[in-house]
Amino acid sequence: MESSESTSSAPETKREKTLVVQNKMGIHARPAAMIVRAANKFQSEIFFEKDQELVNGKSIMGLMMLAAGSGSKLKAVAEGDDSEDLLRELEELFERKFDEP
Amino acid sequence: MHSPVKKPALINVGQFFERHGAKLKLELLACEDGLSRPIREGSVNRPALALTGFFKFFSNKCIQVLGAAEMTYLRSFDCEKQYQILRELVKRAVPCIVLSRNYVLNPALRRVAEENHLPVLRTSMITKHFINMATVALEYEFAPMTVEHGTLMDIQGVGTLLQGKSGVGKSECALALIERNHSLVADDLTYVSLINERELVGRSSELNRGYMECRGIGIIDVASMFGIRSVRLEKRIDLVVKFVEWEPGMEEDRTGLEQNHYEILGLKVPFSEIPVRPGRDLCRLVEVASMVESLKRMGHNPAEEFNERLIAHMARQASVREKPDRTR
Numbered sequence: 001m002e003s004s005e006s007t008s009s010a011p012e013t014k015r016e017k018t019l020v021v022q023n024k025m026g027i028h029a030r031p032a033a034m035i036v037r038a039a040n041k042f043q044s045e046i047f048f049e050k051d052q053e054l055v056n057g058k059s060i061m062g063l064m065m066l067a068a069g070s071g072s073k074l075k076a077v078a079e080g081d082d083s084e085d086l087l088r089e090l091e092e093l094f095e096r097k098f099d100e101p
Numbered sequence: 102m103h104s105p106v107k108k109p110a111l112i113n114v115g116q117f118f119e120r121h122g123a124k125l126k127l128e129l130l131a132c133e134d135g136l137s138r139p140i141r142e143g144s145v146n147r148p149a150l151a152l153t154g155f156f157k158f159f160s161n162k163c164i165q166v167l168g169a170a171e172m173t174y175l176r177s178f179d180c181e182k183q184y185q186i187l188r189e190l191v192k193r194a195v196p197c198i199v200l201s202r203n204y205v206l207n208p209a210l211r212r213v214a215e216e217n218h219l220p221v222l223r224t225s226m227i228t229k230h231f232i233n234m235a236t237v238a239l240e241y242e243f244a245p246m247t248v249e250h251g252t253l254m255d256i257q258g259v260g261t262l263l264q265g266k267s268g269v270g271k272s273e274c275a276l277a278l279i280e281r282n283h284s285l286v287a288d289d290l291t292y293v294s295l296i297n298e299r300e301l302v303g304r305s306s307e308l309n310r311g312y313m314e315c316r317g318i319g320i321i322d323v324a325s326m327f328g329i330r331s332v333r334l335e336k337r338i339d340l341v342v343k344f345v346e347w348e349p350g351m352e353e354d355r356t357g358l359e360q361n362h363y364e365i366l367g368l369k370v371p372f373s374e375i376p377v378r379p380g381r382d383l384c385r386l387v388e389v390a391s392m393v394e395s396l397k398r399m400g401h402n403p404a405e406e407f408n409e410r411l412i413a414h415m416a417r418q419a420s421v422r423e424k425p426d427r428t429r
Contacts, residue, residue, distance in 0.1 A: 026415040029356040029408040036355060060355045069415035 013044070014079040017087045023097040026069035029060075031098035036060045038089050044080025046090075057090075106247050106366060111139045114197045114220050117164075121238040125231060127199070127222045130206045135218040140164060140196045143243030145235045147171065147228070151190050161193040164235065168201045168228030175207070183209035191217045199235075201228040244294035244302075245366050252313075253286040253303040253336060254278050256391035260303065260336035262291060262370075263387065265344030270383055272315050274344075277384030284333040285323050288313035293338065295366040304335040340371050340394045342387050347376035357393070357404035371397075 021027055027035070039046045039057045046057030050072060055062030057076065068074055078086045112120075115136030118127055129136075142162035149170050151159045167175075175183050191198075191213050197220040200206065206221060214221045224231050251264040252275045263271045272288065279285055287305030294302050305311075311324040311332045324332045341363040345351075353376055354361075363372035373390050377383065393403060 025412050026419075028412045028415070029358055029404065033355045033358075037352065064411055067411065067415050067418060069419045071419070 013081055013083050014077070015083045015087055016078075017076050017091060019074050019076050019091060019094040021068050021070055021072050021074065022094060023100040024070050025100065026072070027063055027066065029064060031100070032060050032063040034093060034098050035063055035090065038093055039086065041089075042078075042080070042082045042086040044078045044083040044086045046076065046078045046083075046086060049075040049077065106245050111141060112242050113137050113139050114164075114222075117238075117242070118220075118222065120242075121235070122222075125234055125238065126224045126226055128224075129220065130200070130223050131211055131214040131221040132218055133220070135197070135214075135220040138196045138218075138220065140239070143239040145199075145232050145239070147232070148190055148195075149174065151193075152186055154186075154189070156189075156193065159193060161195050163195075164197055164199055164239075165190070165195045166199045166201055166228060166232060166235075167204065172200070172204050175209075180207075180209050183207065184212055187213040188216075191219050195219070197222060199224060199231070201226060201231050240297060241294065244296050246292065246294050247366055249291045249293050249303070249365060250289070251291055251341070252288050253291040253305075253338065254387075255284040255286055255333050255336045256388060257283065257395070259340055259391040259395050260286070260338045261387060261391050261394075262303065262338050262341045263344070264341060265377075266346070268316070269344045269346065269377055271344065272313055274383040274387060275313065276315065278387065279323060279327050279331045281384065281388065282330070283388075284331050285311070285313065286333045286336045291338075293365055295368060299368070301338040301365050301368055301370065302335050303338050310334070338365065338370055339398070340373070340391060341365075342390055343372070343374045344377050344383065345374050347378040351376060356408070358408060 023031065036058055048055055048057050048063065048066060050066045050068055053066060055066055057063065066074070076087060076090055080086075113136065117140055118129065118136065121127070140163070142160065144160070144163050146160040146163040146165050147168060147170070148159070148165045152171055152174055175186065178186065187210055198210070198214070200221065200223040203223060203225045206223070210221060213219065226234070249262060251262045252271045254261050254263065254275055256278060263274060265271055275285060275288065286303055288309065290306065291303040292306060296302050312320055312322055314320055354373065361372045361374070362369035364370070371394055375383065375386050375390070396403065
């Protein structure tokens with residue numbers, strides 16, 4: 001973080017995954033809360049990117065402000081020791097459509 | 102977690118007279134020795150039908166009020182007949198008789214009362230007003246009661262019960278709220294009554310009213326330090342806020358979409374849990390929680406309204422995206 005070298009050398013704990021919003025209503029308050037709750041279980045940092053907008057995945061307001069409707073694609077970027085587990089859990093959550101239609 | 106429900110203790114005629122006599126303008130006309138008779142039902146009965154000899158469904162456990170109708174009916178008989186009629190009534194173990202409108206204690210009633218050690222009271226009120234006021238007074242006496250561990254505050258009209266383990270900062274929060282012109286109802290122990298099966302009213306014990314305990318300082322007198330506005334005798338409980346110590350990974354309510362409840366005496370009260378972390382201004386948070394509750398009572402739900410805006414916005418975006426597809 002401190003030196004520019006370490007970021008350029010692409011630390012192996014940084015992972016990316018593209019997630020598709022599959023529930024009908026998109027990421028409104030309830031799914032956003034589920035994502036934040038899931039993300040908070042992990043130490044890793046998590047960011048979501050959509051249409052050049054980048055928000056912290058542990059911020060509920062940020063997630064909602066993405067206004068990610070049904071069908072939209074989010075790039076999830078996780079960085080940290082448990083980033084792999086975090087992404088897996090998020091993927092599962094998106095696949096489950098946040099337990100919604 | 103819940104304190105047991107205390108069944109309201111039966112009150113006797115003497116206690117009723119003592120507690121509510123002045124307000125109900127009551128005077129004792131006969132048979133002081135009958136004041137220990139219990140009032141077994143918290144309402145008031147006009148025994149007009151019973152005087153005619155009809156005793157099915159006679160509410161003998163209630164205070165019996167003789168008003169204009171009853172007294173005029175009795176007056177249509179001679180003294181001996183009046184005595185017989187009243188004796189039938191009193192035989193059924195009524196707690197006491199109240200004469201409204203300052204009616205004179207007639208010889209027949211005096212005789213029955215003395216023979217049966219039945220207290221006779223009199224009020225200057227008209228019957229309707231006496232019945233209304235006495236019913237309200239009895240409703241309070243007979244209300245189911247319980248004790249909740251928590252500090253009850255009146256926050257701009259929203260009765261908020263602060264709960265949490267001892268030492269979590271309830272009293273400090275209450276003090277901060279008092280400094281912001283809210284009022285203290287009860288510190289640490291709140292006596293709750295269920296009124297008319299639809300409203301929870303909390304109060305402190307008479308003994309520690311206006312006092313609270315502050316760690317490191319001791320007992321303080323709230324009213325004399327912050328003024329009489331800072332204390333309140335009783336308040337309806339609208340919201341329960343529980344302080345919980347924050348732990349990593351604990352589930353916090355982030356949206357406010359789901360309304361949790363806390364049950365007191367079978368009634369559900371809106372409930373929020375506030376995680377306590379160093380640096381969080383609990384007083385501010387409680388104040389805001391009460392204001393949100395106030396808004397909800399007026400029909401505004403900020404969390405729902407915000408979410409509806411967001412969903413509508415996403416739906417609009419989706420329709421804009423779809424349109425060019427169709428024209429293609």
